[in-house]
Amino acid sequence: MGRGAVEPPEYEVLWGEAVGSGQLAAAEAGYASAGPAERLLWERLSVFEGAFDRRAVEEVCGYGALVAADVGAVLERLAPLALLPVDDLFDGEDGGPRHWMPHAMRAVGARRLTARGDRWIVVLHHRRWCVKVARRAAEWWQRGRQLDARDLALRELPDLAAAMDPTTAQAEPGDETGASLEIAVSLWFLWVACGRITEGRTRLRHALALHQGPPPARALWLAAFLELESGRPEDADPLLVQAWASAVRDGDERCLGLLAHLRGAVALYQGRARAAASEFREALEQIGDVPDFGPTREACWAALALCYSRTDPEAAQEALDQLELDGAGRRTWAGRDLFADAWADHARAELLAWDGERTRAAEHARRALREHLRLGSAVGASCAAELLAQMRLLDGRPDLAAHILGAVDLLRTSVFDTSYRPARYCTVARARSDDALRALLDDPELREAYEEGARKGLFALSRER
Secondary structure, eight states, X not given: OOOOOOOOOSEEEETTEEEEHXXXXXXXXXXXXXXXXXXXXXXXXXXXXXXXXXXXXXXXXXXXXXXXXXXXXXXXXXXXXXXXXXXXXXXXXXXXXXXXXXXXXXXXXXXXXXXXXXXXXXXXXXXHHHHXXXXXXXXXXXXXXXXXXXXXXXXXHHHHHHHTOGGGSSSOGGGGHHHHHHHHHHTHHHHHTSSOHHXXXXXXXXXXXXXXXXXXXXXXXXXXXXXXXXXXHHHHHHHHHHHHHHHHHHTOHHHHHHHHHHHHHHHHHTTOHHHHHHHHHHHHHHSOSSOSSSSOHHHHHHHHHHHHTTTOHHHHHHHHHHHHHHHHHHTTTSOOOHHHHHHHHHHHHHHHHHTTOHHHHHHHHHHHHHHHHXXXXXXXXXXXXXXXXXXXXXXXXXXXXXXXXXXXXXXXXXXXXXXXXXXXXXXXXXXXXXHHHHTGGGSHHHHHHHHHXXXXXXXXXXXXX
16 A cells, blocks of 8 residues: 655744744745846845835845945835835834745745755844944933833844844854954944843853954943843953953053943942942043943942942042033933932932931932843843832831832742852842841731732832832
C-alpha cells in the first residue's frame, strides 16, 4: 500500500506567533499578484520588526532598483496588498501614515529576500537607520523632550533590539559591534531613567562580549551604571576603572564628567554622602554648561541635594536653588529634566520632613513618586514611595503606610531578582517604617491593608491623598 502525500502543517510558528497555512497561502497569492517593484519592496520591508513610516522605508529600502525618490509611490501601491495601517504616533509627533507587515506577509518577503541573496545588505541599511533613531531619541532626551524620547525609543524598540544584536549581520559579529554599542549607549536613558535596567544590561553585555579591541569609554560607563542600578555596586567598580582608562586614552573629557557623576552615585548608594557630594561637584565642573549626553547639570544638583538632605539642610537647599538657576537657563532652549525634577522633589520632601512640615513633605514625595512612575523608574518610584509611607506613619496612619509598602514590595519583586539590594539612601526610610510597623502587622487589619496595597499597585496609590 503506497504512502499518501504528507499534508502541510496547519500552522507555522513565525517570530513567536502561530501563522496558519491559509494565511501563508493568501500572502503567497498577494505576492504573486504584485508588480516587480512592489515585490522588491515587499522583500526589503521584511527586515522591519515593528511599524515604519515612509521616511524609514526610504532610508532602509530606497537604494538600487528602488531609489528613494520612487519608494513612496511603490509603498502606496503595496500597502493594500501586504500592510496594515498603524496609529502609534505619540502626542505632538509630526509624521505621516505608519504601517506594519503581518507575519505571514513578512515570512513570504523574508524567504524571497534570502533567496535573492540581498538580505544582509538590507540588514545593514536597517542597522544604520536604527543608529539614527537612537541618536535622535538621545538628543530629544537632552533637549528636554524626555517623554517623547522615551516614547520614540519604546515604539521603535523591536527594531532597535534587533540592531543591537551584532550576530544578525553576515560579517563577523565583531565587525558590527560598533553600531550595536552606539545604539545601546544612546539609549542609556531608557535603561537607567525609564526602568528597563535588566534589558539594557543584557543587551550591552552581549555587544561588549563580541566587541573587538578596546571597548569605548561610554559603553563601559553605561555598563558600570547598569550594574549599580541592578544593585551590584561591587561589579560597577572595575568597570569604572576601565572606563576612566578608556576616556583618558580617547581624550573624552565629557566622559570623565560622566564617570565623576557615577562615582558619586556609587558613593551615595553605599551611604557615603560626603564622598558622593565631592564627586557630584567634580562632575558639575567637568560636564560643561550644556552636556550633549548623559545626566544633565540639573541631575547633578538634585543628587547633591540628596547627599545633604539628611545632614546639612542649608547645603541641600542651596543645591536645589542652583538646580532651578541652571534649569532656567537651559529651559530657554529646552524643556525640564523630568528625571532630575523627580529626585529634586524627593530631596525637598526630606527637607520639609526635617522641618516638621509633614503634609508638604508628603505632597513632594507623592510628586516624586508620580514622576518616576510616569518615566518608568522602579528604583526611583520605590524610594519615593517608602518616603511617603514614612510620612503616613508620622501622621498616625499606619494603614496607609502598610498600603504603600505592600505595593512597593510587589513592584520590587516583579522588576528585580532576589539578589537585588536597594541603595543605603533608600533603605534608611524603609527601615524606619519597618521598625514602626513590625509590632503592628500582627494586627489583621494592617496585614489586610498591606495585601490590598499589593493588589492595587503604586500607580493607583500615587493618586490617593
